[in-house]
Amino acid sequence: MAKGFDIRRQTGFATVAMACFVILYLPIVLLVIYSFNAGTSVAIWEGFSWRWYQTAWQNEQVQAATVRSLVIATWATLIATCCAVPAALATTRQGTFRGYTFVFAMINQPLMVPEIVTAVALLIFFAMIKVATGYTGLFYLIIAHSAFCIPFAYMPIRARLQGMDLSLEQAAMDLYGTPWRVFRRVTLPQLWPGILAGAMLAFVISLDDVVITEFVKSAGQDTLPTYMLGQLRRVVTPEVNAISTALLAISVVLVIAFFFLSRKKK
């Protein structure tokens, strides 16, 4: 090994790193532990029990919020991914064009603009439409989620496209493949891991959203995260821990799947 500057050997590096991990993960570990608490407190351990998982499972509000969360996340994932694929193709396959950087920035805008700004803007905008049309269904939430999920779906798809050998598509075109058939027979089969990764990321991001949902939702349209937020204002029981732990489990599974999909090459 060359003896260059090694950050890992600097005094205090290990301590700071450990501190960061502890601060990051200890609360989550505690949250998971107390989801199994037999008592009603989120801080005093009274023994092991599945009680709060059963309570959450039978809670009709939780059931409704879960279904709503899944419906919104599913639709938002579908719409965002369907928008992200052509966007990724247009920004990787057409060469550089005038305004390329501008378009790229526009696609990724939701990552930069403070979420609260988007939330307030959507609140006002949708309020106008609600007044004009009288429609107050889930559609607003689905559209709002789709919009901020696009960059998350876009990134892995674009990365996959950039990693692909351009000569494959040229070869397909050379062998009499029209652009659409080249896409379907050569580009798409190789793009799938990227599309799945992008969709999963979008799904997790939608499932997790609080700020925009809180502003956009109409009465009785709580998703799981906004329902939990509402509960915290009243009595805090380990039921919230149980729901969080379930959400955490879903996210971990999806993130692990995402990791394998985006890592695997050929």
Next chain:
Amino acid sequence: MIEISEVSKIFTGRGAPFTALDTVSVTIRENEFFTLLGPSGCGKTTLLRVIAGFIDPTSGTVVLDGQDLVRLPPYKRPVNTVFQSYALFPHMTVAQNIAFGLEMLDKPRAEVGKTVDEMLALVRMTEMADRKTSEISGGQQQRVALARALAPRPKVLLLDEPLSALDFKLRKDMQLELKRLQSETGITFVFVTHDQEEALTMSDRIAVMNAGRIRQIGGPRDIYDHPAERFVADFIGDTNFLDVELLSIAGEQATVRLPSGAEAQVRAPGEDVAPGPVTLAVRPEHASLSGGAGAVLPGTLANVVYFGTDTHYHVELEGGGRFVLRQQNQPDQAQTRAVGDAVEVTLAPGVGQVLRD
């Protein structure tokens, strides 16, 4: 027959415009093994991609059997390409790769199957039909790429340095294989390479390119024996360059005065070369140290290098300059010449080529 007329390609980007092709005109004949030869960056691959349709020329036309290709997208051109990287589809088997072009042409299923079998046999890959392309060797991938490009029976097959990724032994085998495929299929091959030996051994005709222009077109012998320019003489094989004075010229025969004062009968690329100082190119194996008829350049033997098949003699010429000769070795031949000997380099009549520049 492909007629390429005054094709230019100027790349404009952030930097200064780059002329990749500079008014290139060439006619490639039916059923010909035609090679574009030149150093990297000479425009040979750009020209190939213009024919394939991946690059639009800035100006000029490419006409194949009376049809102007320039306006057609790649998928409407009856030409197929063998890519340098092979570009085999990794999610398909060998047979599926070969079938791809036929399927895109909407050929009936039975015909596709039959042609794929023929192609597999042609490149001797029948047993590998159901393998994934990642499970076969580089040489086998090369064969599949060839079969895939030949399967739709294109009018022209374009080959972009297809042998450069293979090791020496395999490259030799594939050179013969390519010649065999070309004569068996009767398809016109346009072959791009920077390897002069590959070009000389395989081609019917060669176009030597440099800096976006075709410098000379001719058969391998023509190009090697009678290079028209210094670049061609220098790029292909080894050459001695002599500063001589052109005295007279008649057709392709010329008379020059050598530095030694002797007059020599040599070849000229045409009557358009003006009398006066010119460069004479002489191949090392065309000159002789054993006397005979011809013009003489006296000198001193500076070095003798044994190469197995032949021996190289480095001669320090009287009046300056160095001349290298090559003579084929015979079994148990005694070395009669030693460094420091006075020798005479003889150019027989017709040996030596006047260059245009």
